[in-house]
Amino acid sequence: MTSNTSPTDISRFRGCTLTGALSVTTHVRDAVSVIHGPRGCSHHNLSLLHATGLENDRVSIPELISTGLSETDIIFGGEETLRRTLESAAGRDVRAVYVLSTCIIDTIGDDVCGVCAGDYGIPVIPVPTAGFLGGSFQDGVNNALTAIAGTAPLSRKEAGINIIGERNLEYEVEENYREIHRILTNLGLAINIRFLHTSSLDQISLLGAGRLNILREPGLVPVGEYLRQRFGTPYIASFPLGLSGTLTFIKTVSRACGVDGKRVAEEEQSLQEEILNEFSDIRGTPVVFDQTPDDPESIHAAEEAAGMLRLKFGNIANLQAIPAAPSVGTHGIRRMLHRWRRAIHA
């Protein structure tokens, strides 16, 4: 029996395990995701994925199929219904099927892995996603990445770097990726694959060739460990947050890849000074954070930027409330400072 309790924070990144897994599997372009459960689980997620896709200028409808479980399936078990759905899904123009379980399926104990082991002509990969077992959105992401990584072949290491576990549902997912791309390009390093973000199975098959894995966030460390064991690839546990965090990231990546990052770090520091100068108009303003973010890295990065602009924090009424929500890298701080300026001048 699981000793985990379900998360009390139901924000997008802490919520349903199934949604977390779908945020990954629906980004495989030539595959389809089968949700083994009642129709509602698929409907809800389709709506959410579609809506968040639109926020990021993606207008595609995710490839989802529901097994559409009825009361009869619950009473007698849903394995036959799953088998029929998989046969139908495999007949589509896809190269792989991901099978995601739901709460009711793990309650009645369907042998999902057993059904997936059948011969459907293409790979059928089960991803455990029953949320009531205490898993979070992040566990769903991790389970999906791990399951898909297990299908990528072992291969000879090449020069490129893998980007692991981007938050496909977050606003600014592309901006954050571009920031990493910019930093790596400055260091003379190329990206091997994004694992995964609108990826094809051919791209995913190159996963083992990456020389280094850069994880989006520390919650992906179990995935980083799995990839290290399977492919022997070292990893860095997070995208950079904050000004000094970005400089540290440059040093860490340089060291891991055996390149000289001194000049790049110096240029980055100059860029950061330029950016702070751009915002000299808000220097010294009395402010307060509008809400405290839940991770210490975000607080640290926001406080650091505020300190450099000598913003004055206090508890006096009528202070300007600014968001303590830095995005990735130096340009992530720049975007946050734009938001601060708008709040201060509002």
Add this chain to the structure above:
Amino acid sequence: MKQIALYGKGGIGKSTTSANLSAALSLMDLDILQIGCDPKRDSTRMLMHGSFIPTVMDLVRTRGDAAISLSDIVFTGFNGVRCVEAGGPEPGVGCAGRGIIATFQLLEKFGDLKGDVIVYDVLGDVVCGGFAMPMREGYAQEIYLVTSGELMSLYAANNICKAIKRLASRAKSKCRLAGVICNAKGEPREEELVREFAERVNSSLVEYIPRDRVVQLAELNKKTVIEYDPASAQAARYRSLAARVMENTRMTIPTPLEIDDLEHLAYRYI
């Protein structure tokens, strides 16, 4: 309409007691419906002269519930007793408890959850919400515990008291403990022990049914004792039980025992 349910440890004789109780009640000119709520599907077999009737869940599985009519699931047995078996999934898959709920809903849809007395014969223990269903939603309002004097049987009965107590605390619940039936194994002082257990859980012993070979003889002849040997002392016990069930107005919220107290009670009757 009286709705009663018999609960107790597996193998303690719930189905034998239920079938004989239904048979005895039918002889009081009452319209009786007995519903077997156990995937083993053998609750009504003696009333049906040895035949295993098709179960509701088997029919749902093979035909789908839309293609089922009342005559497919309700069978008339000894002296007009109407018999239904809920059945369930293959062991090890699905959710048998949900099957019980679906069976009741199907009978309600047909308007056939009716009669002077409905007897629910429920499997060994309250293993999940589905098997507690007869006690919920206003189905069985009078719960009878079937137990012998053996500790494990008393333990199961005590557990069911916990379920009744819990369900009775719900606002609209009509579920109450109606009494304890001692289906004896033939241990010394067994009736005294079960009587004291019944009183300790805030109820009473409604009938003591001694161990008697006529029960096995009747079963081998595929009949209830009431039908096979109506003149026997055992048949008289079942008729007495039926009369007491009809007269019984003492419905209580049970006070289940702590395990130490239960063991201590059983120890005193060694």
